[in-house]
Amino acid sequence: MLLVLLPNLLVIGASFMTxxxxxxLSLPLTLxxxxxxxxxxxxxxxxxxxxxxxxxxxLCLLIGYPFAWALARVxxxxxxxxxxxxxxxxxxNSLVRTYxxxxxxxxxxxxxxxxxxxxxxxxxxTMLYTEGAxxxxxxxxxxxxxxxxLYAVFEDLRRELLLASHDLGAGRLATxxxxxxxxxxxxxxxxxLLVLLPxxxxxxxADVLGGAKNLLVGNVIKxxxxxxxxxxxxxxxxxxxxxxxxxxxxxxxxxxxRLGEEGET
Amino acid sequence: MKKVALAAMLAAALAGCSxxxxxxxxxxxWSEYMPQTVLDQFTEETGIKVVYTTYDSNEAMYARLKLxxxxxxxxxxxxxxxYVNKMRNEGLLAPIDRSKLSGFxxxxxxxxxxxxxxxxxxxxxxxWGTTGIAVNGDAIDPxxxxxWADLWKPEYQGRIMMMNDVREVFHVGLRVLxxxxxxxxxxxxxxxYSKLAELMPGVRTFNSDAPRMPYLEGETxxxxxxxxxxxxxxxxxxxxxxxxxxxxxxxxxxxxxxPKNAKNVEAAHKFIDFMLRPExxxxxxxxxxxxxxxxxxxxxxxxxxxxxxxxxxxxEDMVNAEVQEDVGEALLVxxxxxxxxxxxx
Numbered sequence: 257m258l259l260v261l262l263p264n265l266l267v268i269g270a271s272f273m274t275x276x277x278x279x280x281l282s283l284p285l286t287l288x289x290x291x292x293x294x295x296x297x298x299x300x301x302x303x304x305x306x307x308x309x310x311x312x313x314x315l316c317l318l319i320g321y322p323f324a325w326a327l328a329r330v331x332x333x334x335x336x337x338x339x340x341x342x343x344x345x346x347x348x349n350s351l352v353r354t355y356x357x358x359x360x361x362x363x364x365x366x367x368x369x370x371x372x373x374x375x376x377x378x379x380x381x382t383m384l385y386t387e388g389a390x391x392x393x394x395x396x397x398x399x400x401x402x403x404x405x406l407y408a409v410f411e412d413l414r415r416e417l418l419l420a421s422h423d424l425g426a427g428r429l430a431t432x433x434x435x436x437x438x439x440x441x442x443x444x445x446x447x448x449l450l451v452l453l454p455x456x457x458x459x460x461x462a463d464v465l466g467g468a469k470n471l472l473v474g475n476v477i478k479x480x481x482x483x484x485x486x487x488x489x490x491x492x493x494x495x496x497x498x499x500x501x502x503x504x505x506x507x508x509x510x511x512x513x514r515l516g517e518e519g520e521t
Numbered sequence: 522m523k524k525v526a527l528a529a530m531l532a533a534a535l536a537g538c539s540x541x542x543x544x545x546x547x548x549x550x551w552s553e554y555m556p557q558t559v560l561d562q563f564t565e566e567t568g569i570k571v572v573y574t575t576y577d578s579n580e581a582m583y584a585r586l587k588l589x590x591x592x593x594x595x596x597x598x599x600x601x602x603x604y605v606n607k608m609r610n611e612g613l614l615a616p617i618d619r620s621k622l623s624g625f626x627x628x629x630x631x632x633x634x635x636x637x638x639x640x641x642x643x644x645x646x647x648x649w650g651t652t653g654i655a656v657n658g659d660a661i662d663p664x665x666x667x668x669w670a671d672l673w674k675p676e677y678q679g680r681i682m683m684m685n686d687v688r689e690v691f692h693v694g695l696r697v698l699x700x701x702x703x704x705x706x707x708x709x710x711x712x713x714y715s716k717l718a719e720l721m722p723g724v725r726t727f728n729s730d731a732p733r734m735p736y737l738e739g740e741t742x743x744x745x746x747x748x749x750x751x752x753x754x755x756x757x758x759x760x761x762x763x764x765x766x767x768x769x770x771x772x773x774x775x776x777x778x779x780p781k782n783a784k785n786v787e788a789a790h791k792f793i794d795f796m797l798r799p800e801x802x803x804x805x806x807x808x809x810x811x812x813x814x815x816x817x818x819x820x821x822x823x824x825x826x827x828x829x830x831x832x833x834x835x836x837e838d839m840v841n842a843e844v845q846e847d848v849g850e851a852l853l854v855x856x857x858x859x860x861x862x863x864x865x866x
Contacts, residue, residue: 301864363739384740385726467726467735468685469863476860482578483687483856 271491290490309402309455312394324406385467393461402447410441544569546788549595556808593782603847606637614643615779621790624797629814643670648811649774655746658760668767678723682744687726687859696768703849752810763831769841
């Protein structure tokens with residue numbers, strides 16, 4: 257408990273202090289850092305970051321949902337193997353994996369070399385250092401965080417319910433929208449939360465794959481801490497990001513309560 | 522019985538280890554800034570293992586040392602030019618004991634006893650270099666590129682590489698407009714920002730980690746580079762050419778310093794002394810493509826390296842060149858405009 261709370265309290269505390277060129281933080285206490293965050297520049301960064309994270313989340317969901325469903329359905333031996341493949345990348349540092357994606361996407365990288373030697377394209381396709389490259393990287397890194405909670409809900413989804421739905425005359429689509437989707441919604445929400453917010457903070461993906469151009473909120477925070485040495489401002493930005501997460505969690509809680517009540521009536 | 526014997530052997534082996542107490546030197550340095558062969562030779566001669574940790578900006582290095590000051594994680598660091606001054610003033614550095622360095626007099630006298638560290642009480646110059654223009658000769662004729670202003674030409678848009686460093690990028694903007702690259706005048710900085718903003722849509726990537734890589738990857742054809750990176754890059758891409766821009770290159774030099782709480786000060790001195798040996802300094806300069814301030818080492822260099830103007834510039838290359846200095850609190854102005862540039866405003 258203490259280990260969770262203490263760093264956060266330190267960050268919140270720092271966000272109300274004043275920048276100091278040699279000691280990083282100093283008194284007096286101030287709200288200035290939060291006022292500076294209201295600058296349209298940072299609003300724009302935040303919105304752009306949200307957009308990138310949203311695209312990433314939707315893609316993760318589109319890939320992860322069927323995958324998790326299949327994963328819960330295949331027989332035990334395959335399941336173990338697929339699970340293993342899902343977990344293995346975690347053994348490698350995510351920064352190293354980001355560089356691996358870079359090797360694939362570069363103009364003289366693996367994909368372009370393959371396409372050219374197969375005669376499919378003449379000139380290399382520009383992929384690296386684009387928004388698309390950042391999104392590919394984010395989806396690659398965050399997909400497991402979408403799949404795991406979805407897998408958990410699909411595991412609990414009993415086949416009898418689907419059969420019952422069929423017997424009662426529902427078609428495949430109707431079964432999906434009225435039975436499967438509502439029952440797996442908690443997993444979807446958990447997955448979305450686990451992907452959306454981390455995606456906004458993964459500054460190194462934007463640095464390595466986006467050519468350090470497509471600023472995410474995480475880049476702003478990192479720049480303030482390391483380059484501008486403006487810790488209070490960086491802290492304020494990260495508090496705001498945490499608050500955004502809290503708001504989403506709260507919305508999740510509220511919507512679940514509402515759904516629960518609907519279920520009872 | 523077998524087990525007992527094994528345990529005894531293990532214990533003996535462990536005791537042997539602790540008795541010798543393997544010495545370690547924690548070196549905090551720029552990435553790819555020292556050849557492994559040199560580090561290996563040092564370990565072979567002294568038995569001191571070198572743990573090489575890297576950073577890609579002075580700011581990152583400074584923040585790390587400042588924070589971890591008490592835990593004394595590093596025995597040696599290599600800050601650039603004005604950071605020596607800053608760290609010295611803030612009491613982050615331990616004085617260097619000149620009596621333990623036999624080769625200090627090898628260093629070019631124009632690079633010692635400067636304002637950043639009078640009398641070199643805290644720093645020993647390692648290498649110096651410049652930031653200029655790189656051109657991939659396969660795509661662009663290097664003879665047509667002579668100045669920073671050429672980057673703005675329409676035909677190069679989308680193929681430009683810039684440093685991921687606020688001061689270096691603003692150096693370009695300020696010099697193109699004829700201002701000092703160390704300007705602290707907010708109006709001049711803003712003007713440089715407006716100029717650079719025109720260039721931004723054409724910038725393919727920012728990179729200060731290994732600035733040669735975007736050229737080798739085939740992603741960029743023209744832009745900024747450190748001279749040593751251009752020399753290293755030319756090994757893989759022979760057409761990669763280094764050009765001294767008319768408006769002036771950026772000049773910097775990096776020095777060894779010992780953090781105040783370094784654990785192994787003795788080893789740090791040994792390492793600096795090792796670096797001052799002419800044959801070692803010559804090997805480093807040849808291998809990584811930056812100029813050594815070590816005069817006897819320069820005599821040992823191959824004619825080819827000595828004559829390479831990318832590494833050892835001629836006098837006319839250095840006209841208008843400017844050394845980076847501390848801009849104090851004006852850094853915040855730079856940072857603000859830097860973020861605006863990056864966010865594409």
